[in-house]
Amino acid sequence: MTTTIRPQLKLTKEENDGQSTHACECGAGIGRVSKGLLLPIGITQCDLVEPSPRLLKAAPEYLDDEYSARCRYFCQGLQEFEPKENYYDIIWIQWVVIYLTDEDFIDFLKRCAKGVTKNGVIVIKDNTCEDEAFIVDRSDSSVTRSHSYLLAIIELAGLRVVYQTVQEDFPNSIFPVPIIALEPKL
Secondary structure, three states, rough: OOOOOOOEEEEEEEOOOOOOOOOEOOOOOOOOHHHHHOOOOOOOEEEEEEEOOHHHHHHHHHHHHHOOOOOEEEEOOOOOOOOOOEEEEEEEEEEEEEOOOHHHHHHHHHHHHHHEHHHHHEEEEOOEOOOOOOHHHOOOOOEEEHHHHHHHHHHOOEEEEEEEEEEOOOOOOOOEEEEEEEOOOO
């Protein structure tokens, strides 16, 4: 993946005329996306939002001193998370929306739309199912939505797709994993 999702999205401080850049990893766990993608491309500050205190407590050590100094940690669910308005250049949401109800998911995306900068982007990477509208897994209380169902939620939240692809090189036995970049509709 390149450092820009769209030509006008400037993620590094150098690309952004010396201004700080901000990212948010939602459903961060120990910060794998922050460490493997967001911080290495030059994001100035990254906020990790994770409801598990155990995972969030492990994040600074996993990120190491260089990266953890550029991070802030928020122990809360996405249902409660209020991004600061017009603040984030990128909000990355990975493998966590399956735990939100449709209503909470739509409300969360609406708050994210207010939280991204003018040229900011929201990225969703999550499992989708193919043959049903959704599949409920009672063992972990998750809902895997179809791609079209996911797009309908995005539409209801007032967002539009600016780029999408599917994660490659995954075993055929697991759900397809689209990566969808979004921006607020004007």
